[in-house]
Amino acid sequence: MTERMTGAQSLVRALEHVGVDTVFGIPGGAILPAYDPLYDSTKVRHVLVRHEQGAGHAAEGYAQATGRVGVCMATSGPGATNLVTPIADAHMDSVPIVAITGQVASAAIGTDAFQEADISGITMPITKHNFLVTDPAEIPRTIAEAFHIASSGRPGPVLVDIAKDALQATTVFEWPPTLQLPGYRPVTRPHSKQIREAARLIVEASRPVLYVGGGVHKARASAELRTLAELTGIPVITTLMARGTFPDSHPLHLGMPGMHGSVAAVGALQRADLIIALGARFDDRVTGQLASFAPHAKVIHADIDPAEISKNRHADVPIVGDCREVLVDLAAAVKHEHNEGRRGDYDEWWALVGGYRSTYPLGFDEFADGSLAPQYVMERLSKLVGPDAYYVAGVGQHQMWAAQFIGYENPGSFINSGGLGTMGFAVPAAMGAKMGKPDATVWAIDGDGCFQMTNQELATCAIEGVPIKVAVINNGNLGMVRQWQTLFYDQRYSNTDLQTARRIPDFVKLAEAYGCVGLRCERPEDVDATIAKAMEINDVPVVVDFVVHQDAMVWPMVAAGTSNDDIKYARDMAPIWDSEE
Numbered sequence: 201m202t203e204r205m206t207g208a209q210s211l212v213r214a215l216e217h218v219g220v221d222t223v224f225g226i227p228g229g230a231i232l233p234a235y236d237p238l239y240d241s242t243k244v245r246h247v248l249v250r251h252e253q254g255a256g257h258a259a260e261g262y263a264q265a266t267g268r269v270g271v272c273m274a275t276s277g278p279g280a281t282n283l284v285t286p287i288a289d290a291h292m293d294s295v296p297i298v299a300i301t302g303q304v305a306s307a308a309i310g311t312d313a314f315q316e317a318d319i320s321g322i323t324m325p326i327t328k329h330n331f332l333v334t335d336p337a338e339i340p341r342t343i344a345e346a347f348h349i350a351s352s353g354r355p356g357p358v359l360v361d362i363a364k365d366a367l368q369a370t371t372v373f374e375w376p377p378t379l380q381l382p383g384y385r386p387v388t389r390p391h392s393k394q395i396r397e398a399a400r401l402i403v404e405a406s407r408p409v410l411y412v413g414g415g416v417h418k419a420r421a422s423a424e425l426r427t428l429a430e431l432t433g434i435p436v437i438t439t440l441m442a443r444g445t446f447p448d449s450h451p452l453h454l455g456m457p458g459m460h461g462s463v464a465a466v467g468a469l470q471r472a473d474l475i476i477a478l479g480a481r482f483d484d485r486v487t488g489q490l491a492s493f494a495p496h497a498k499v500i501h502a503d504i505d506p507a508e509i510s511k512n513r514h515a516d517v518p519i520v521g522d523c524r525e526v527l528v529d530l531a532a533a534v535k536h537e538h539n540e541g542r543r544g545d546y547d548e549w550w551a552l553v554g555g556y557r558s559t560y561p562l563g564f565d566e567f568a569d570g571s572l573a574p575q576y577v578m579e580r581l582s583k584l585v586g587p588d589a590y591y592v593a594g595v596g597q598h599q600m601w602a603a604q605f606i607g608y609e610n611p612g613s614f615i616n617s618g619g620l621g622t623m624g625f626a627v628p629a630a631m632g633a634k635m636g637k638p639d640a641t642v643w644a645i646d647g648d649g650c651f652q653m654t655n656q657e658l659a660t661c662a663i664e665g666v667p668i669k670v671a672v673i674n675n676g677n678l679g680m681v682r683q684w685q686t687l688f689y690d691q692r693y694s695n696t697d698l699q700t701a702r703r704i705p706d707f708v709k710l711a712e713a714y715g716c717v718g719l720r721c722e723r724p725e726d727v728d729a730t731i732a733k734a735m736e737i738n739d740v741p742v743v744v745d746f747v748v749h750q751d752a753m754v755w756p757m758v759a760a761g762t763s764n765d766d767i768k769y770a771r772d773m774a775p776i777w778d779s780e781e
């Protein structure tokens with residue numbers, strides 16, 4: 201197909217052809233030519249956000265809920281730089297997004313022109329790939345390449361920066377374009393020799409653990425994971441990015457590893473003789489002090505990105521491939537071992553780790569003064585809202601409680617900012633998730649600090665008819681930082697009191713000002729009724745101000761830089777690992 205049109209028209213046409221239905225953005229001078237044909241598109245809905253950071257996180261939420269590429273758009277200079285945080289966020293969590301930015305006219309590039317920022321230079325280290333387009337003829341092919349790169353292999357963010365004159369010029373639109381990506385060929389098929397070696401280690405091991413990261417969900421491999429887990433009977437651990445990839449209620453599940461993981465998951469990794477890492481990257485929040493992490497374990501490490509393998513922890517059996525294909529092949533290879541009479545015996549191992557799980561369950565303290573414990577709010581949300589909803593967290597204590605106390609049964613049902621830890625993620629990401637899955641219930645679980653960073657997108661939600669629900673876990677503080685001050689800075693609370701106790705701002709009034717319903721809940725006995733009320737409202741967004749006690753802490757905890765062996769399940773309370781040790 202060949203047709204004459206402007207570069208801007210060819211951009212919109214290309215977006216339609218790659219199947220984009222939603223774009224989040226804000227117009228401005230350099231991108232303005234693109235907004236004109238966008239106005240006429242019947243296939244692409246543009247959602248006018250209130251801040252470009254909101255556009256980027258919304259694209260991420262959309263991508264994570266749907267598995268498709270999320271799209272955000274901004275003008276040059278400050279519009280583009282406002283996208284830097286969500287682009288970095290998507291890079292850390294391997295979220296497929298395409299960011300389209302207008303650039304000053306090609307003749308002005310490099311002259312410090314009005315609203316010029318070298319956004320492709322700025323985002324070079326935080327994008328999977330980026331493009332600066334100055335030739336209008338290259339727009340369709342670049343868009344096709346950007347979507348292919350963002351969504352294939354290890355997903356990630358791609359930036360397409362287009363000079364204003366390229367958008368304005370007349371060009372020839374051709375579709376489908378021929379991709380020109382020599383050298384970009386992600387390996388998805390695992391090597392059969394590595395698979396056989398991994399299967400052999402699995403049946404020979406006596407203390408194996410399946411360490412499941414976000415890559416397993418990205419490969420849509422939950423069913424295949426379950427098959428391997430049930431075939432072998434190996435305990436399963438799901439990282440912050442993998443919550444729900446394996447059902448929390450499954451008897452083989454030990455919980456989340458890492459700094460705020462369960463004693464069972466952390467203890468199992470430390471005592472394992474074999475770690476089967478799937479789409480996980482041995483993040484420092486998981487390993488704790490690296491030198492003392494899982495000292496007795498051999499490692500099978502499967503990842504689609506070869507750069508991850510042996511990056512932090514040496515892999516004895518490296519497997520490069522798509523996690524779904526790896527899991528299918530591994531299950532077949534393990535079955536072959538079983539047929540040959542070789543089978544792992546993990547009974548003693550289960551006696552140990554099952555003991556950790558029953559002796560050290562997650563728990564929390566209620567407050568004698570009758571004030572609300574944040575963990576209780578999570579438990580009731582989990583119970584009353586159920587596992588079919590999406591839960592989208594901010595960053596801080598509330599995020600950890602949401603990871604710990606909500607029961608996840610479905611892959612991808614917990615969406616959060618794991619790698620970058622971006623405050624302000626929840627509200628816009630929840631908006632994007634809800635737009636991607638309009639029939640689903642979407643709860644943002646936000647902190648009072650995070651909420652004040654991006655709550656302006658409530659206006660977008662109210663106007664665009666996106667009825668998300670927001671639980672603000674209002675502890676009056678930058679709680680996670682305060683927790684570290686309590687534990688490591690002698691309770692010197694430097695600059696963590698947000699003074700929300702004075703109701704500045706009043707979150708109920710703020711919600712109402714944005715055209716949402718605002719509710720407040722301050723006591724445990726009101727939690728169920730408040731959640732029920734929020735669940736009844738489906739035409740407008742709802743914000744619930746859950747006023748909770750400021751002293752609640754996230755436990756268990758491995759203090760930063762220390763060994764996972766030194767995990768505490770409450771203040772100064774260390775688990776007893778093993779009677780023989």
Ligand SMILES: Cc1ncc(C[n+]2csc(CCOP(=O)(O)OP(=O)(O)O)c2C)c(N)n1
Binds near residue numbers: 597621679
């Ligand atoms: C953009 C950004 N700035 C600063 C931080 C550091 N930080 C991590 S958690 C946190 C406190 C978050 O406060 P709040 O949203 O109220 O959550 P809480 O921990 O109280 O649940 C801060 C400041 C961050 N993660 N992101």
Ligand SMILES: [Mg+2]
Binds near residue numbers: 648649677679
């Ligand atoms: Mg807080």
